[in-house]
Amino acid sequence: MTGNAEFIDNFALPGMLHAAILRSTHPHARIVRIDAAAALALPGVHAVLTGDDMKKWANPVVTAPEGWGLHSLAVDKVRYVGEPVAAVAADSRYIAEDALELINVEYELLPPVPNAPAAIAAGAALLFEERGTNVILQRDYRWGDIDAAFAQADRVVADSFRWNRVGANPMETFGCVCRWDLVDNVLTCHGAYQTPRFIALGRAFALNLPTNKVKVVSHPQGGGFGGKGGPRGTDIAALLSRKADGRPVKYIEDRIEYLLAGAGQSWDRYYEASLALKEDGTVLGFKVKLLDDQGASAEGYGTISVAKPLAAFTGAYRIGTAYYDLTVVASNRAPTYPYRGYGPPPHNLVLESLMDIAARKLNLDPAEIRRRNYIQPEQFPYTLPSGNEYDSGNYPAVLDKVLAMADYAGLREQQAQARAAGRLVGIGVASVVEPGVFDWNAYATVGVPGVGVPEGVKVAVDIVGNVTVVVGFNWQGQGQYTVAPPTPPRRTSARAAAASALPSPAPCWAPANYSPKNFPASSPT
């Protein structure tokens, strides 16, 4: 630990102003009037941004499916508590915060849509009136003859599950310093960006700039996990800079803002699911009905989150048929965002819970019912009913090893003794497949416009033999240094297997972070 990392809050540009954001206190309301004259008159205030500026200069943020997004600062109505309504750039954050108190917003309250069941209830208020519905996406996937599987079953277990909102909480919240160069019409955004290229593209579309006029510079991150992906802070700081004659504007999200409506809320789901089984525990079919609450905007690409389970829908098991019915809705909760895993954790909870419910019904040990259903080592490559192909694995060997490590039989004995003494002791077993290295083709079926590519890498040698490696995404602990180490790998370093293709010692070895000018092709994470 050197203390040399330049986290965004420690970064400053000459003439920099500080932003503060006034946020909606209502989940759903029409904005009748905003009076910001007193705020603008406060000494030290250089710009006040409201919905009128957004109408002139900005577009709703990009969403998937398209057309379910908001402006980064509310235009005409608010759709969640914490939605930005006005923003101030001032000489200090203190002055900016004081100025917020001088802004008067007159609201006309609308009936709220507090959750997903309310969103699909008859007569529900509409978040996007022009859409005529709160349903963002509704479709089903039928893989094989699911009805026959359930008809043939000796036993069907079914239950409903509720996964409440959770999300990423990195040590460092979002922050940025944006400068809109009014001479060249170039926007430069410094920040704790996880996905610089994605952010740059989105800013170009939202702020009416050519894509090659947006530069995004990623700073070291105090954690990410999906929580740094929001467009609002950047758009607001950028437009404040534009309004403040091109002076740089810093916005640092505080923890209350992050928890209220940052990019850290994910997976707000209601499930009904069932398994069809034979008496010996063989699973014949798996049905899942999902109601997913995206919150007030689909800007977090949440349809990816509901579609990602397709990649491992039936988990570690040979389940021949499956059915997935999904309904994705908008509500007056904060917009949801990607979180580590990007969707499967709730799905796995449902499948693994049903496996245990079935085991209990059939009087099988939870480890045993899993073993009976595992895909076998010789069956790889194995194609799931949902279409993805697993490359390899040895699930029985993994189970054997972990049962031995845990002394599973011994644990069961301890449990029996504890239960006899009246204690509530339980043992859990769960087997899960983690799909890795995505190529986005399955997401085309849920309205995601782009088909991405896995990460690209550029290696360059300069005239004196220095080697530079450029990767397309920011360091967040995923191990880029293993394959692109900051010092030349020694040939004997077998772990740096990829890097050993290049010589050692090279005079210099400089892994470079993403920069739009030196590498265009990269996926968003």
Next chain:
Amino acid sequence: MLGACQLLTEKFSRVVAHLMQTTPDQIELMDGRLRLKANSAVGMTLAEVAGTMLARSDLLPPGIDMNPEAAFVWSGPNRNIPDDQGRCRSYLTAAEATHVVMVEIDRETGRTAILKYCVVDDCGTRLNPAMVAGQLQGGLAQGVGAALFEEYRYSDDGQPLVTTFMDYLIPTIHEVPIAEKGEVVTPSPVTPLGAKGCGEGAIHTTPAVLLNAINDALAPLNLAIHETPASPHRIWKLLHARNT
């Protein structure tokens, strides 16, 4: 990375072969030099090759791309288009893990204590085992949060009830066990280094295994919880609703 280095090595080998009046297959890259396989004393350093490419176009093989760099984007073989039911090869590798845990629920507080946590995972070739262990432990911590504590609560009229860490409970070192970890290694046949993903597997599994253990603990009471987080408050309500 490997692909880009291979492309660059091929390009450099063409230059060196041209200068040494041989063919690229006679050139090998070793110890920072591109040298003749037949006579390792004869070769050029990376700097000499790059310098030649950038400064002596007259010495280069005709038609070569003179830029001493290479970019590479890898994807797995046999990519295909999804059918109308979304079926396609969308992810390239499948890592797997089984977690085994033992928990105890405090009847008075509803609080779940994790008594034992074991993980065996197979993420293919482990390029950096310490990194794999770190990813696993970090994902496990977030999984404990999702399973037992964390929740963005909203009121029935749409007001968020969480604005500080007093309301949004993040597990600490006291709540997150350091898992006993083991591995099975089935190298991926599709990735160049045999590695699979490992950053998300623990958060994929931890909430499921903890809820399974909690429901195993509650089973003698004929109780079950199918809502996350299985917070102390939620479990306490479940236990005490039964008693009233």
